Amino acid sequence: MTAPVPRIGAIAVVVTTGHVLLARRRNPPDAGLWGFPGGHVELGETALTAAARELREETGVLAEPLEYLTNIDVLRHDAQGNVTAHYLLAAVLCDFVSGTPSPADDVIEAAWVPQEQVRAGTLPMSDQVDVLMEQAIRRDQTRRGPPRA
Template sequence: MIITPKLAALAVVMREKRVLLVKRRNEPDAGLWGFPGGHVDLGETALAAAARELREETGVVGLPAQYLTNVDVIVHDGGGDVRFHFLLTAVLCTYVSSEPVAADDVSEAGWVSVSDVLQRQIPCSEHVDDVLRVAQLSNR
């Protein structure tokens, strides 16, 4: 099987001192908390993909405001071969409406204290805290 890099978008939504996170159901990162997100479809911008994935995974409506950063996720198997390769584009989204309900490929969704994420009080995917710090700086 040939593995090629895939582009995905993350929706970073903050309200007061909380951030919207989802618990992943599928690999990579099954069982870990992270930002709602997923694949960017052909012809779709990462901004539009972030808003779409946010709605599909949580029911929350958000408006994409700006690009925050990119994160490389490269996962190797036990033999050193690449199993997954994603370029994740983090997009700051402005909360519009609805409360989160887990859907699509997530098992849980909810508002989590920013301090709990930054202090690693919940099991998160790699770089969630880094992206959240960038979002805090952009959201001031």
């Protein structure tokens, strides 16, 4: 049996005033959970481009990829503790351009979710959604500068 090799994925993190764009997954391993739209990086494609493409394919929303937020290792194990899958996800901060979230591809729901709802943990969510949201909010505020009076 061939050992699993790490795969590269990209997720699109889009925040607006008071909301974050999330998608609920149809397929395992996160079936039924809310998380950031995203998927596999294709050969020759940057993770920045992949994040924007996956966002469009899964939700119909257009956004400009701005910068990398962080990387996340996702490791799946079997009952004996052996690694069965390893994904390295590049979290990409994206700036909303246009579109109304509509589920497509492997997404069963897509919506602008209030940031307070994410903080409260009232949705079933994938790992680190709240942490990434807060990181994106801070980075977006730094990038945009203080609000104007």
